[in-house]
Amino acid sequence: MPSAPAATVDLVPVVTTSNPHFLRGHLWLPLVATLAASTLLMSSGGDQWLADQFYRLEGHHWALQNAWVTSHLVHKAGKWASTAAALVVIVLCTHAWRSERAAAWRWPLLYLVLAVALGTGLVSALKSVTNMDCPWDLARYGGAREYIGLFASRPHDMAxxxxxxxxxxxxxxxxxxxxxxxxxVRPAWRWRGLVVGLVAGGVFGLAQQLRGAHFLSHDLWTLATCWLVSLLLYLAVQPLLKRSRVLHNALPQGELA
Known part of the structure; x- marks a missing residue:
């Protein structure tokens, strides 16, 4: 978590997001990759093929559904760890908005708080309207329901x-x-930040797939949703961050004490 003095952050230039290369690499290429992968998984049977392998390896039942590692360590403890990390960021953000010495961290930390909250919140909202089943609910994997695609008509009497x-x-x-x-705040660290999110989400997602709770495409679209929220919020914050740094650098040093 950031501990550098505000002056260090002020030296970092605001990234020029109007550059077409930025949007191509951060919006259009991820979107095309998501749609292509989604086609393979949801329309070409990739989801079911992978779930079949997990189901077979677990003895044709979800043996890891209630296992300590997947259910308690990764699912429950992992969720608490993410929540604790979010609380730490909220505390740091609150401090930054109360202290002039930490003023340069205000918008970056507020961005991080909002991105995490909106990413998880939007995924939760989508879950309530998309109306798709978990693998463990399907007859193919010991459940009672037939598979209904995302855009297929669902029988009225089906839960x-x-x-x-x-x-x-x-x-x-x-x-x-x-x-x-x-x-x-420090562009050279951006790939480390990306790895943290990808590894955490990948571990959480794999554990749930091993439990029979999700297909791979479910996690793919969670990743895509969180990425899009993070990107759009970043674009929205850029002018505010730039104006904040201009004002901050214009103040006499004595007023920052």
Whole structure:
């Protein structure tokens, strides 16, 4: 977590997001990759093929559904760890907005708080409206329901599904916002921030797939949702961050004490 003095942050230039290369690499290429991967997983049977392998390896039942590692360590403790990290960022953000010496951290930290909250919040909202089942609910994997695609008509007498996108992995993938946070304060660290979010979300997502709670495409769209939220919020914060740094650097040094 950041500990450098405010002056260090002030030396970092605001990234020029109007450059077409920035949007191509951060919006259009990820979007195309997501749609291509989604086609393979959801329309070409990739989801079911991978779930079949997990199901077979676990003895044709979800043996890891209630296992200590997947259910308690990764699912429950992982969620608490993500929540604790968010609370730490909130405390740091509150301090930055109360202290002139930490003023340069205000918008970056506020961005991080909002990106994590909005990423996980949007995934949760989507789960309530997309109406898709978890693998463990399907007859193919010992459940009672037939698979209904995302855009297929669902029988009126079938209970609602609340498994798409994947909620738990959003507690990890929301931290890909660290990539954009690093762009604001120390661009050389941006890949480390991205790795943190990808590894956390990947571990959470894999554990849930091993439990039979999600298909891979569920986690793919969670990642895409968190990335899009992080990117759009980053673009929105840029002018505010630039104006804040101009004002901050214009103040006499004595007023920053």
């Amino acid at each position: 609602r599904g609340i498994c798409f996108p994947a909620g738990h992995s959003s507690a990890g993938y929301a931290w890909i916002s660290l990539y954009f946070f690093a762009l604001m």
